[in-house]
Amino acid sequence: MLSKWFVDKFNVDYFFELTDDEKFLVKEGYTLEQTNKYAYENALDLIALGFTPDKLHIIIDSEDIKYLYKIAVRWVRN
Numbered sequence: 001m002l003s004k005w006f007v008d009k010f011n012v013d014y015f016f017e018l019t020d021d022e023k024f025l026v027k028e029g030y031t032l033e034q035t036n037k038y039a040y041e042n043a044l045d046l047i048a049l050g051f052t053p054d055k056l057h058i059i060i061d062s063e064d065i066k067y068l069y070k071i072a073v074r075w076v077r078n
Helices: 002-010 020-026 032-047 065-077
Strands: 014-018 056-060
Touching: 002 014, 014 032, 020 032, 032 056
Parallel strands: 014 056
Antiparallel strands: none
16 A cells, blocks of 8 residues: 555556566465466455556566566576
8 A cells, every 4th residue: 555655646657576486486385377366366456456557567477577587687697
């Protein structure tokens, strides 16, 4: 809710990363499909807060890897 307040107050975009891949890799017994489903459920919770659609950008790791890959490999190298 604090993030929603910042978006509204300062008229900024909000980028929210849902780490379904991380949950899959760390928590035993989950399939990638299950953790992806949980990411979508979390996205619905976020949307329910009432973010303006053009200000909210949801990144789901396993689906948006093309945006994250270059950032990730640079981080790993450092």
